[in-house]
Amino acid sequence: MRRLHTPLVATLVLCSLFAAACSDDNGAPTTTAPGTTGDVVVLAASSLTEAFTEIGDAFTAANPEANVTFSFAGSSDLVTQISEGAPADVFVSADDATMAKITDAALNATDPVVMARNSFAIIVEQGNPKGIATVADLADPDLVVVLCAGSVPCGKGAVAILANAAVTVTPKSLEDKVKGVVTKVTAGEADAGIVFVTDVQAAGSAAEGVDIPADVNVISNYPIVVTKDAQHADAAQAFIDFVTSADGQAILATYGFLAP
């Protein structure tokens, strides 16, 4: 008896060890009718948090049989999760370079479709107490400037913008996702950071944005794909169709995203 139990216990322990991987299989049935039923797991760039949460609600309202589960994180973190086999049906990155890591590794089932675009702005505290007006102002050594790490899209954008403006900035911290920069500014621990225009809008009254002129600014594409190992590929495609539909685009526009 004891011998029989050992593998069972081991399995349970190992299952809890890899809880994320195991639990997903217990979710929605894998063989569903085609269309919009099932649980779609969407891994999306951190900057899409607010817009996609609303799109998810609208999608499930239009398709009561379907359910959407979001996981928002830095795009490159999500790529690592997908390559390590994290359950995912849909992936959206905040730039083409990060999506290329997925397509290069053939982890996508559909070709990337650009569903939105985004540009950058300087985020400052409400009322702009430091009077920041241009990218060049960020070079002031007395300012506490926080940027994204170079590994994530918002960090690549920031580096490109600073290069375009020929400005050298010494940031105090390099955050692993764009929301890290936003919270440092809204918490009052940083004077300024470079984030997506949509992040400034999402921060609401806690922060405000300073425009970056078009000749210096960078436009980032948001490509979306169904992943190779999608458990609910049909529902995943339905979700993408919804995002790119007029309804989905209207929601993205209200959060400040540019049309593709």
Next chain:
Amino acid sequence: MLAFAGVAVLFFALPLLGLLWRAPWSKAWTYLSDHDSLTALRLSLQTSLWATALSIVFGVPLAWMLARSTFPGRSALRALCTLSMVLPPVVGGVALLFALGRRGVVGQWLYRWFDYQLPYTTAAVVVAQTFVAMPFLVITVEAALRQLDRAPEDAARTLGASRWYTFRRVTLPAISPALAAGAVLSWARALGEFGATITFAGSYPGTTQTMPIAVYLARETNPEQSIILALLMIVISFAVLVSLRDRWFGAADRVGVSS
């Protein structure tokens, strides 16, 4: 029993095996000798040792107070001082920001009067690490103090030794195995600290980017490097745990002081 013990061993050995299995051995030296890796390693060792030192300096008196004096609300005080053990580290980091950040309860005055902002400094890393690590030392030392036979202390006192002298020459040697064990636990916790550090101190190479943060960031850009860095941390921790185990924990067995 043995079967369960075997599962436990497997449970700890498998993740390590996984790292060893995926490690890019041919490039290991390149990654290890990388300037950024060495910077993060040096910073991690420095800050974790500082955090351990602070935990001893402030944690031993705290453990002493909790073990030896009786006053109303002692249980609540103990819970308060060990809260950071159960707190999610990121929550701990947010709480530290609200206390010591530029807009924090105390931090705003530091900023206003001395133009000093603790976050983004190496000191902030030490503060975050001490915050999560000190309870491990306090709990270990307090338990040892409670179980300690008071007779030698009383004898020393009746022979005219001052309280401080008694503590130094009688109590401290008796609890030294527990103190060492607590210090090692604190150090290990400080070395592995991630959540409170990145939330409170931020992440910048050389000042606040410790090994765990470097491993996390490398995972996104260069997974191979992150594996090598993770293995390096494991080797260092393993070496310290093994060597100290023999010297101090072994001593505890021989002397018969339970920690």
